[in-house]
Amino acid sequence: MHDFLLDARGAERVFAVLCDLYPDADLFTAVYDERGTRGRFARRRVTTSWLQRLRPTARWFRALLPLYPAAVEGLDLRGYDLVVSSSSAWAHGVIPDEGAVHVCYCHNPFRYAWNAREETLGARGPIGRAVLGTVLARWRQWDWIAAQRVDTYVANSPTTRLRIARYLGREAVVVAPPVQTARFAPGPVGDRYVVLSQLMPHKRIDLAVRAFSQMGLPLTVIGQGPDLRRLRRLAGPTVEVVGHLPDAEVARRLSAARALVVTATEEFGIAAVEAQAAGRPVIALRAGGVRDTVIEGRTGTFYDEPTVASLCAAVRRFDPLSVDPDVCVQNARRFDVEVFRAAFAATVEAAIRDARDAPVPARRPPAADRPRARGRRPGPGARRS
DSSP: OBSOBSSOOHHHHHHHHHHHHSTTOOEEESOBOTTTTTTTTTTSOEEEOGGGGGOOOTTTGGGGGGGHHHHHHTSOOTTBSEEEEEESSSGGGOOOOTTOEEEEEESOSOTTTTTTHHHHHHTSOHHHHHHHHHHHHHHHHHHHHHHTTOSEEEESSHHHHHHIIIIIOOOEEEOOOOBOGGGOOOOOOOSOEEEESOOOGGGTHHHHHHHHHHHTOOEEEEOOSTTHHHHHHHOOTTEEEEEOOOHHHHHHHHHHOSOEEEOSOOSSOHHHHHHHHTTOOEEEESSTTHHHHOOBTTTEEEESSSSHHHHHHHHHHOOGGGSOHHHHHHHHGGGBHHHHHHHHHHHHHHHHHHHHHOSSOOSSOOGGGSOOOSOOOOOTTOOBO
16 A cells, blocks of 8 residues: 555655565555556556546645545455555555554655644645644544554654654654665766755755855756746756656766755655765765765765755865765665565564464454445455455
């Protein structure tokens, strides 16, 4: 189960690896777009919620925010022994069958309701703040209740583990997300710095665009999202915002980059590991998951404030060519996809053992109290996984 399958961001790449771990499993999601996900899940059986009838796209599916809790709770999971949810919003709210084990891989508790709530409301006018504030308040209540039904939480980083404990009152084990390090290799280094990110306002990509325009240094911004047009308007003559690129071209640009620039507070930050797998260092804000993936002075450097001045100072004092590419590659291998597969599989097995040994039923309401969709039913006596 994944929140939504409308595009192919970092979370969807993680979900694809989870799907490979369970090749015979059925996939569930609130809404699905085969083209938007570039066919990654086309050969799997994907079940969606009733919201699929509205045909939401990656541009406007967030407008349906108040409806997602009911939609995911209505998905019919009867007959499954194991449910694995991949959640940064509502996927963890599914209601498995009685006796099933639910393991949630949490990318982050829903940011707009929790750690980015004030920022989200501050971007709205008075009426918008009032309406959205009510929605987010209700969401927090639902989110906490939904979290108590999960058997085992797996966090993608220590930062996310702390947020799960603070916001949802649950403990979590940490398993870093999978990175396809074999896609990357060191190569000849050029003169351009690179940003690789989803182009969302909370990623603060405009910080890098302004800083490199001010310094007159070459920067390439790779990614797609609602901030694309605004960033192109902000870009000076040395900054190019190229939008989405194929994976092979992304790998080539990373290996040729002077350094990767990270402006967001990432829960983990897959792009930072990918850059190191390509032998290139990272210049990142000292916050979030990059503190666990970048070795200061050896595979990159940090700046302390999310300001143009702080980023400019870090770029000017750091010499990317002084970094040993082999050290970057070795550091990245700690997060290889095979490491993830082994760690996650072991965590799921532990969750199943714990559930079998538990003296009381798992934390979920009686079957009679759980909503059910009018979807497909398993055959008599069948158990699904």
